[in-house]
Each structure stands twice: as C-alpha cells, then as structure tokens.
Amino acid sequence: MTPSKCLAVFCLALATLDNAPAQDIRLPQETARYTPSELPGYPLVERNCLICHSAHYVQYQPPSSPREYWDKIVKKMKHPFGAFFPDEDIAPMVDYLVKTYGAERARQDPQGVWPKTGQNP
Numbered sequence: 001m002t003p004s005k006c007l008a009v010f011c012l013a014l015a016t017l018d019n020a021p022a023q024d025i026r027l028p029q030e031t032a033r034y035t036p037s038e039l040p041g042y043p044l045v046e047r048n049c050l051i052c053h054s055a056h057y058v059q060y061q062p063p064s065s066p067r068e069y070w071d072k073i074v075k076k077m078k079h080p081f082g083a084f085f086p087d088e089d090i091a092p093m094v095d096y097l098v099k100t101y102g103a104e105r106a107r108q109d110p111q112g113v114w115p116k117t118g119q120n121p
C-alpha cells in the first residue's frame with residue numbers, strides 16, 4: 001500500500017469511528033472489592049491495593065494465613081512487584097488483612113471454606 005493510500009484508509013477508519021452510534025456499555029457489578037471495615041488499614045488497602053488487581057487474590061488466600069504471611073505478601077507487592085505505597089502503610093494494612101481474611105478473623109469458618117465466595121475456587 002502506498003503511503004497516501006494508507007493515510008486514506010486510516011482517515012476512513014477514523015471517520016467510521018467518529019460516526020459510530022454511541023454504545024451503551026454496561027459493565028458487570030464489581031464484586032471483588034475489599035470488605036469494608038472500621039480498621040485504619042481498610043482505606044489504605046482501598047487506595048493501595050486496587051491499582052494492579054482486584055481483591056480476588058486476597059480473598060483466595062487460605063483463611064488460616066497468619067500475620068507474618070500477610071506481612072510477606074504486602075512487602076512482596078512493593079518489592080519486587082513495584083507498588084508505590086509508603087512503608088508506614090504496611091502495618092495497618094497487614095492488620096486489616098489478617099483480621100478480615102486471615103487467621104485473626106473474628107468469625108472462623110468451621111469448614112475452612114474460602115471467605116466471601118463460600119466455595120473453593
């Protein structure tokens with residue numbers, strides 16, 4: 001294709017895009033949010049942990065995971081995965097995670113089923 005033909009095709013494509021009727025796109029309800037909590041780590045996790053992926057990864061961790069496990073996870077998101085949150089956010093986020101999804105949850109699930117989904121993934 002010559003450069004001018006190529007440009008014409010490109011312009012035609014743009015014009016077509018421009019004339020396309022407005023689409024009504026409805027996305028499914030976002031379900032993989034973090035569980036709301038009074039703990040100070042909740043807003044931090046909302047701010048720092050939804051940038052790269054949903055809360056699914058957190059929800060699918062074993063419910064028996066102890067505090068040290070969450071500490072390692074959060075630190076791993078920073079190094080090597082490159083998350084930007086400040087170091088002082090780590091302790092409150094770990095506290096929220098272990099109390100909401102891990103071993104320090106108030107309500108322990110007797111069957112050890114995965115939190116939130118109620119079934120194994």
Ligand code: HEC
Pocket residue numbers: 045048049050051052053057058061073074076077081082083084093097
């Ligand atoms: C810079 C991007 C980024 C941010 C921000 C981030 N993560 Fe991740 N996270 C990743 C990547 C990449 C993976 C690995 C995905 C894979 O293995 O497919 C991951 C995986 C995970 C997993 C799965 C377990 C594992 O070890 O791989 C958990 C749990 C998790 N993240 C929790 C968090 C939490 C909690 C936060 C907030 C403190 C967070 N992430 C913020 C990039 C990020």
